[in-house]
Amino acid sequence: MSVQSLLPRQLRRLAMNLNPTMLKFQPPVNRNMRTLDRSFFITKVPLCVVSFPDPRNISLFSKQFKDCILRVPRIPHVAKLETLPGQDNTSNNDNDTVKKGVLLHDSITKVDECYQKLPKEALEFLKNANAEILPYEKVLEYDFWKTDEILRAVLPEDLLHDIPTGFTVTGHIAHLNLREEFKPYDTFIGQVILDKNGRIETVVDKVSSIATKFRTFPMKVIAGRDDSLVVEQRESDCIFKFDFSKVYWNSRLHTEHDRLVSQFFQPGQIVCDVFAGVGPFAIPAGKKKVLVLANDLNPDSFKYLQENIQLNKVAHTVKPFEMDGAQFIRESPRLVEQWSKSDGGKILIPLNNNNRRKRQKKDDQKTLEPPAQHEREIPIPQEINHYVMNLPDSAITFLHHFRGLLKGTNIKNMPWIHVHCFEKHSNDEEPAMEELHKRVYQRIIDELQTDESTLAITQVKFHLVRKVSPTKPMFCASFQLPTDVAYAEQ
Structure with missing residues (x-):
């Protein structure tokens, strides 16, 4: 095999093996080990250290003779030698209690080698500084290795x-x-x-x-605790609690959660989260004073969605539902109407603790004024502003349920639909991003049972969420529901 045919990773490994320093500071090899034996990796490397009577010479020598000192990642070239006599060994200040020295280059393993391998100027420096060259054994244990x-x-x-x-x-x-x-x-x-x-x-x-x-x-616990897979995950200033083995969660989608909530959702708007999971879109939106109808069919997701709503104190802005996605889409206008009727057409937003303390202080100072309200009102709109459909394997196949969704109403402002999807392609093709957008667009209009005269590709905003693999990109396609589709015959 020629050097030119080696991959970059192989070249780096070859260079490491040819470098005596790197080879010396690699762990010992045992390809028959099946049960971890941490003691096997204890390695003792012979070195030499220079001890200076005046500690100021440590930095001077290190700066002037950089090529003479040890330069190995994660190993400081300044080493502790011994505790100075007459000092308090319990002190936390190493500079006061511990004598230090400079480790010499790892090519020097014996004291007598220093006089052959160190340059004349370095030896002269050591002589003038009354320095002493001593043998030193660097012990590398299991914790040292990556x-x-x-x-x-x-x-x-x-x-x-x-x-x-x-x-x-x-x-x-x-x-x-x-x-x-x-x-x-x-x-x-x-x-x-x-x-x-x-x-x-x-x-x-x-x-x-x-x-x-x-x-x-299905998952297998391969190390550590196996008594509980219930976790608490912090994201977007929220806490999410769930059983990792029973619900869907992907930490790599953190940026996408933030993107939709920050760029599209506005306080006071209505958002329907069709496949809400445990709430990574719904709960941050609710904290932003967005009114969210959050739905998930998985009983465990619904259970933790309810718990996370309470945990993050967004029960006034987030309403949980446990329906099939298709049913939830069809019933969403009625659900909004029910919410509005049950809460008198408005929700009351509690002031946070800081604002409550400020308001209370102000009330105490103005005792003659009527007491301040500790809540503010947000009207519940009758129009849904956004639908989030984060089920990339099949979300597009639910789009036909939007046909005729608003038939019989007089709603003029069409909701935005944010549908997540994969657009897989074969290994032997490299389609341009524009081509992938066209393929996603075609799937959307086919499922909506419409054409480009109703929804043009220029009306769809495409965002590359991530690449699950080189041939499996994940997109979010955002568009306003076409009026002709919303009022079509069901």
């Missing part, structure tokens, strides 16, 4: 081309999607990831592809 370094020292050589160190974090859970060839080593991989990431308590692996209509997937 995740990929440990796994690279243990996994079979034919699997080293793509070490599985990537994962997403949800609450206290790290979630991996291990490829089939790595699954025999899942518990080892999970334990190393658990060890190297302090805030993680549980590591799970996706056993197979999403298998249920609720977008949940």
Whole structure:
């Protein structure tokens, strides 16, 4: 194999193996290890250290003779040597209690080698500074090595081309999607990831592809706690509590949640979240004083949606529903009308604690004035402003339920529809973004049972949410429901 044919990752590995320094500071290898033995990775590296009577010479020597000192990532070139006599060993100030020295380049492993390998100027400096060169043993333990370094020292050589160190974090859970060839080593991989990431308590692996209509997937706990998969995730200044094994949650969609809430939703508007899950769109919108009808068919999602509404104190702006998405779309105008009637056409927004304290202080100062209101009113509109459809596998197939949705009403302002979808393509093609937009657009107008004269492609805003894989981009297509579709025969 020629050097030109090597991949960049392979070139880096080749360079590391040819570099004596990098090779010396790699963990020991044991490709037969199946149960993690942390003691195996203890490594002792022989070095030399220079001790200066005057500690000011430490920085002077390090600056003037940079090529003579140890330069290895994560290992400081200044080392602690011994506690100075007569000092308080319990002091937290290392500068007062510990003598320090400078570690020399790792090519120098014995004191007598210094006189052959150090330049004349460096030796002269050490002599004038009355410095002493001493042997030094650097002990590297399991905690020193990174995740990929440990796994690279243990996994079979034919699997080293793509070490599985990537994962997403949800609450206290790290979630991996291990490829089939790595699954025999899942518990080892999970334990190393658990060890190297302090805030993680549980590591799970996706056993197979999403298998249920609720977008949940079978998972296996491969390291850490297996007694609870209920997590608390913070996002958009909100707290979301849910059972990670029973509901759909994707931390990579955080930016998309913020984008829609900040760019499209305005306080006082009505938003229908058709596939709300545990509330990542609905609850931040509710905190923004947007009025949200949040729906999800999954009983567990509905349970935690209700709990998160209470947890984030948005019960006045977010109403939960447990319906099929099609039914929810068809009934949404009636649900808004019911909300308006039940709350007298308005909702009362409690002042937050800071405003309440300010208002109370003002009332105390003006005792002759009538007491201030601790709530403000927001009228409940009769028109729905937005529908969010975050079910990318099939959301487009629900669009035909908007046909005739407003028939029999006199609503003039058409709602915006934000539909998420995948637009997969084969490995042997590289379609331009414009081509992918055209394909999504065609699916939309086909499902709406209309054509470009009613909804032109220029009226659709396309946003690339993320690429799930090189051939599976995820889009959000936003457009106003065409009047002809809204008032069509059902």
